[in-house]
Amino acid sequence: MRERNKLSERQRGILRFMETYLDMQGFPPTIREIGEATGINSTSVVNYNLNKLVEAGLLQRASAKSRGIRLTSTAKSLPKAVIAARTTARVPLVGQIVASAPVAVPDDVGYYYDEDDMLEVSLAMLGGFDAAEVFALRVKGDSMIDAMIGDGDIVLFRKQNYAENGDMVAVWLDERGETTLKRFYHEGDRIRLQPEHPTMKAIYVDPMHCLIQGRVLSVIRHI
């Protein structure tokens, strides 16, 4: 697209270094810093190549000013025009998953949630369900690590107290006294709960002691 092709290896290197330095430091590098980073032993050579880049329209220089180099707009990765679309929904962030307690989901419809507890998510993450029947939980601790869900992750659920085979569900196991996230399989007169993590083994429970609280729609992790 651009004329980066016609540039020398060193000039491309200078450009690349400029971008990362600017991004990291917030101000441009000196001629010497460019030289060290790109393996050029003489400031005059850096100066020479810098001027070449100015000729190519990729840089601008403020003469006799330290660090007086800037990337031309054509050299920056410019934001493309992005068209908006109204495709977000707000779901209640009702609390945290604690392995040793049932998930407390306000069962009532028309519940009123505080503005601060709402989570704005892309509609695609709701899997086609109405936002009113979706809620979110923040995972506390590493108890769900065998479901590849870590501390601080946010899980989106659809409220439901049943499950199809293969569904990923949050279940309260009153025999064990904990909530867990597993894949659900009805096998004869018992239920197999299969961890998401392939190296973990399944557990088997009695349907009477297995309270499904919701089906997992998505997992979101902010790093």
Added chain:
Amino acid sequence: MRERNKLSERQRGILRFMETYLDMQGFPPTIREIGEATGINSTSVVNYNLNKLVEAGLLQRASAKSRGIRLTSTAKSLPKAVIAARTTARVPLVGQIVASAPVAVPDDVGYYYDEDDMLEVSLAMLGGFDAAEVFALRVKGDSMIDAMIGDGDIVLFRKQNYAENGDMVAVWLDERGETTLKRFYHEGDRIRLQPEHPTMKAIYVDPMHCLIQGRVLSVIRHI
């Protein structure tokens, strides 16, 4: 809103001048330039107030470097009208993570993405970065399982070829011939790559054979 109120008249003036100078010139002003613009007659006074602004968390300084001043993100006047209006962004879904190949990110400017390859995400998931510098990858297979990232997951990256300690990054290890997602730690003359999964052990690599491809912003999993 912010604590600009507690700043002195001069400090506010310095901040204002910094913003316009940075915007006009593309690089930060010198201490003397700040002094002239704000009517301060002594470089030491500028230096003094600059340090006050650093204490207030509004500036960062790189000591003994010319023009080594940068605005903290909180100090920048955001184009809030634009940002607040939009709640979703579209980022390119450039492909898949394959453990045995470097991530192919179109580095060039003016790249045109197909509409079908765009992923619509909530703006909050971009961590404040411009959508133009964010890209998404779909994970294929279980190679990233020690980062708690499974088959089919979507990972959002910010394009960058460096990392701070503790960053979660995608790195290409040419000695091993694979791309991996790890937390990045610079330790002396080598780099420690720490898996996200707490039971996995770190690996150590030579900086020369460690090509950072991007920093992880978020992980999205649709069940």
Added chain:
DNA sequence: TTGACAATAGAATGAATGTTCGACTACAAT
């Protein structure tokens, strides 16, 4: 071969720039 030119290295120069220190003022608290 010769000449022109691009690319590079090394060193010297002078201006630009951040840092430090002593002294002074204004003001509030003790």
Added chain:
DNA sequence: ATTGTAGTCGAACATTCATTCTATTGTCAA
């Protein structure tokens, strides 16, 4: 009155930094 602190000024100092000049090397065309 005394003390302490924030803010200021001026000057000296020590580097950092861009610029410039000379010389060397390699390439390509005449």
